[in-house]
Amino acid sequence: MPPYFNFLWHNHQSKHSNPPFFALSNLSCAVLSLCWPTIGRGCGAFFCAHIWDFVGSWPIFLSAGLSLRLYQTGNEITKLDIRLFATESNDPWKLKEFYILSSERNFSLLRKKIIPKKNNDVGRDIKVKDV
Numbered sequence: 001m002p003p004y005f006n007f008l009w010h011n012h013q014s015k016h017s018n019p020p021f022f023a024l025s026n027l028s029c030a031v032l033s034l035c036w037p038t039i040g041r042g043c044g045a046f047f048c049a050h051i052w053d054f055v056g057s058w059p060i061f062l063s064a065g066l067s068l069r070l071y072q073t074g075n076e077i078t079k080l081d082i083r084l085f086a087t088e089s090n091d092p093w094k095l096k097e098f099y100i101l102s103s104e105r106n107f108s109l110l111r112k113k114i115i116p117k118k119n120n121d122v123g124r125d126i127k128v129k130d131v
Helices: 030-039 058-063 104-111
Strands: 007-014 017-025 044-047 067-070 099-102 114-116 126-128
Touching: 030 044, 030 058, 030 099, 044 104, 058 067, 099 104
Parallel strands: none
Antiparallel strands: 007 017, 007 044, 044 099, 067 099, 114 126
């Protein structure tokens, strides 16, 4: 598995699911993962990547009412700040933490589906609960 990965949550409506269940897709393309929820193709994305993977789609998802929220706290990225990036590493333009792209309403629902695992040598290992 690569050192980072992106997931897109699809909100599936079914007469048998109340509340709706969430399915995950690994699109392996940051721009696609971040833009699909803006057009209703998903309710969010789990995200950690480089600055160039999200700055282009940032105005698009913001205009759709979505934002990148820090997985641990829910704090939004409202401006670029050098402290968000792993500047001390060999990959200085990569985000230090994982983020969830979603509406404010969906953030807590999506966050509940993620279980942190023991850190590995990459330093970032996350498991997603069965959905």
